[in-house]
Amino acid sequence: MGGEATKSISKEELWGGGxxxxxxxxxxxMMWYFLVSDALxxxxxxTAYGFVRASSTDAWxxxxxxxxxxxxxxxxxxxxxxxLMTFILIVSSVTMVLAxxxxxxxxxxxxxxxxxxxxxxGFFFLGSQAWEWSHFIHGSGGTYLLAENVTVTADNxxxxxxxxxDAVYMDHHFGHLAEPWLEGDPLVTLQDSDHxxxxxxxxxxxxxxxxxxxTINKYIENESHVSGDEAMKLWNARSESFAFGANMxxxxxxxxxxxxxxxxxxxxxxxxxxxxxxxxxxxxxxxxYRGVFERRKHYEMVEKIGLYWHFVDLVWVFVFxxxxxx
Amino acid sequence: MERDDLIVNDSYALNAHHSEEEGAAIRKNxxxxxxxxTFLTTAEVFMGIYFKRAETFTWSMxxxxxxxxxxxxxxxxxxxxxxxxxxxxxxxxxxxxPYMLFIGYLLFxxxxxxxxxxxxxxxxx
Numbered sequence: 001m002g003g004e005a006t007k008s009i010s011k012e013e014l015w016g017g018g019x020x021x022x023x024x025x026x027x028x029x030m031m032w033y034f035l036v037s038d039a040l041x042x043x044x045x046x047t048a049y050g051f052v053r054a055s056s057t058d059a060w061x062x063x064x065x066x067x068x069x070x071x072x073x074x075x076x077x078x079x080x081x082x083x084l085m086t087f088i089l090i091v092s093s094v095t096m097v098l099a100x101x102x103x104x105x106x107x108x109x110x111x112x113x114x115x116x117x118x119x120x121x122g123f124f125f126l127g128s129q130a131w132e133w134s135h136f137i138h139g140s141g142g143t144y145l146l147a148e149n150v151t152v153t154a155d156n157x158x159x160x161x162x163x164x165x166d167a168v169y170m171d172h173h174f175g176h177l178a179e180p181w182l183e184g185d186p187l188v189t190l191q192d193s194d195h196x197x198x199x200x201x202x203x204x205x206x207x208x209x210x211x212x213x214x215t216i217n218k219y220i221e222n223e224s225h226v227s228g229d230e231a232m233k234l235w236n237a238r239s240e241s242f243a244f245g246a247n248m249x250x251x252x253x254x255x256x257x258x259x260x261x262x263x264x265x266x267x268x269x270x271x272x273x274x275x276x277x278x279x280x281x282x283x284x285x286x287x288x289y290r291g292v293f294e295r296r297k298h299y300e301m302v303e304k305i306g307l308y309w310h311f312v313d314l315v316w317v318f319v320f321x322x323x324x325x326x
Numbered sequence: 327m328e329r330d331d332l333i334v335n336d337s338y339a340l341n342a343h344h345s346e347e348e349g350a351a352i353r354k355n356x357x358x359x360x361x362x363x364t365f366l367t368t369a370e371v372f373m374g375i376y377f378k379r380a381e382t383f384t385w386s387m388x389x390x391x392x393x394x395x396x397x398x399x400x401x402x403x404x405x406x407x408x409x410x411x412x413x414x415x416x417x418x419x420x421x422x423x424p425y426m427l428f429i430g431y432l433l434f435x436x437x438x439x440x441x442x443x444x445x446x447x448x449x450x451x
Contacts, residue, residue, distance in 0.1 A: 022417040025338045029417075036421055043428055050435035064374055083371040087364060094360045097407050101352050104344050221379070300339035310407045314400055318366075319397040322436050325374055326389055 017130060025288075031304045035311045038273075042315050045269065046322045049262045058255040061219035063324035066253050069140075071131055081177050082324050085128045086316060090123025093313040100306045103299025108288065112301055115285045118309065122278035129271045132200045136253075139245030141175030143167045143218075143252040147239035152216075154224035160216060167255060168234050169215040169223075177201055179244045196232045211235055266323055273312050280305050359406050366395050393433060 022029055055061050063077035071081075095117040102110025150162045162168075172180055177199035183186040188201045193210055201207040213227035214234050226234055241251035251260035284305050293299045344352070370392055377388045405411035410418055 020338065022420075023338060023414045024417060028338075032417070032421055039425070042427070043432055047432055047435045050432070054435070061378060078375050079371050086367050090360065090363050090367070093403065093407055094356060097356050098353065101349055101356070104342050105346065105349050106343065128347055174385065298339040299343070300342070303339075303342070307408055310403055313407075314403045317396055317399050317403065321370075321392050322432070325370060325392050326436060 025300060026186065028300065028307070031307050035307060038311070039315070040163045042266075042270070042318065045262075045266050046318065049266065052256075052258045052262070055183055056256055056258075059220040060256070061253045061259055064223070065219045065221075065223070066136075067132070067324065069135055079324060081128070081132065082320060085125060085132070088121055088125050088128065089313045092118050092125065093310050095121060096306045096309045100299075100303050103293070103302040106294070106299070108266055108291065110292050111288045111293070111299055115281060115288060115302065119278060119281050119285060122274060122281060122309075125175070125274055126271065126278065129267065129274070131265075133267070136260075137161045137245050137247065139175075139252045141168045141172045141252075142178060142242060142244035144243070145241040145255070146234070146237050148237050150233055152226050152230045152233055153231070154216070154226050155213070157225060158224060160224065162216065162234075165255070166216070167252075168238070169218040169252070171212065171215070173223065174199060174211055175210040175244060176281045177207060178242070195228070197235065203206075206215050243246050262323070266319060270312070270315055270319055273315070277305075277309050277312050281309065357404065359402050363399055363402060366399055370395055389437060393437065397429070 020026075020029070024032075032165070050069070064084075067082050068076045068078040069081065070077050070219075095114045099111050099114035102114060123158060144167070146162055146164055146166050146168060148164050151159065152162065153159050177188055180201070181190060181199055187203050188199060191198055191200055196211050198208055198210040211231060213225045214231045215223050215225055216234075217223050243252045245252060246260040246263075248264075251257060253259055284301055287293065288299070288302065293301060373388055377385060379385055392403065404422075410421060
């Protein structure tokens with residue numbers, strides 16, 4: 001058997017063709033091939049998201065209703081935090097271009113400086129994503145599904161005909177005690193109050209949370225608040241199906257678990273790419289610092305990891321539009 | 327064992343060197359593109375806040391504007407930051423041609439198919 005694999009061909013003959021048809025080195029070419037194929041993975045995920053969303057019979061959460069918090073601040077800032085993450089990634093892409101440009105001038109200190117800033121930008125992005133995940137997982141109060149059809153009048157005077165299975169959202173304080181109460185914590189009890197019901201947590205300190213108001217349509221369109229007797233109608237029509245924040249089985253944002261799963265998978269897979277990128281950048285940073293590329297007389301390695309880093313930025317631009325905006 | 331998959335002749339990498347003056351022009355262009363990308367992202371966010379989702383012509387136009395701005399941003403990143411614009415035309419086509427098709431498909435799925443959430447909002451009235 002004498003296939004191509006066993007042929008003995010000299011290195012000069014194999015690779016010494018004298019000319020690359022693309023005028024790029026082998027390594028850069030393979031980086032482009034890798035990025036072209038990796039983009040298909042992300043494209044596949046976003047397409048799958050589109051299919052599932054399109055075939056969903058229940059309302060699908062919208063980005064500016066779900067992602068509207070900033071760390072350490074009260075109030076509502078729809079998509080501002082995600083836009084900030086996009087901006088951080090764009091800036092770290094810019095410092096990377098400047099590192100590549102410095103490499104083309106054999107400017108070692110320039111490469112080290114800009115690559116260092118790129119790594120810092122990468123850590124900022126990873127930190128932001130960690131915060132967003134944490135916020136998404138903890139949620140803001142929790143939700144339950146209705147066990148029967150209810151007609152309620154919201155505080156704004158509008159009347160809503162809610163169906164069995166529709167979601168009702170609790171506020172932060174009430175939801176905070178509702179979770180241990182549902183888990184059977186003996187210290188937490190549901191009691192009647194002057195205006196309706198309240199949850200009381202006994203122990204070293206006593207905490208109380210009154211059912212002031214409930215929210216409908218929270219993540220799917222402009223939300224409406226329901227309070228007083230109307231809120232009690234919604235509370236009494238509750239089923240046993242509660243969800244707090246999000247995990248792999250339940251989520252408070254949507255009736256469809258696919259929504260939370262796509263969030264975790266798409267942003268997680270992208271975050272994993274960012275993490276790998278930061279690790280690679282750190283390795284190349286130290287190689288540049290120790291003068292490996294100076295001795296090699298070119299900084300093409302910085303250009304190759306630069307391609308990967310820009311690709312990560314590029315993917316986020318698409319995730320921003322197709323997951324958050326549209 | 328000696329690896330035979332590495333090109334010893336790295337003239338392509340060495341050819342990429344440029345002078346201080348050319349570098350200054352490239353850096354200027356990079357900052358210009360940064361400003362454009364930042365502006366477009368900010369514009370997208372404010373459009374998202376200002377215009378409410380509904381089954382209206384306006385909202386579908388907004389959606390298409392998001393898509394067009396995204397493609398503009400992607401073009402700047404690929405052609406300038408990844409400097410594919412400076413590569414030979416054959417490499418450009420190898421990378422871009424499949425995605426001309428694929429992005430069209432993605433848009434079809436995300437935009438024209440992805441209206442499930444809107445047609446159901448009437449449930450609440």
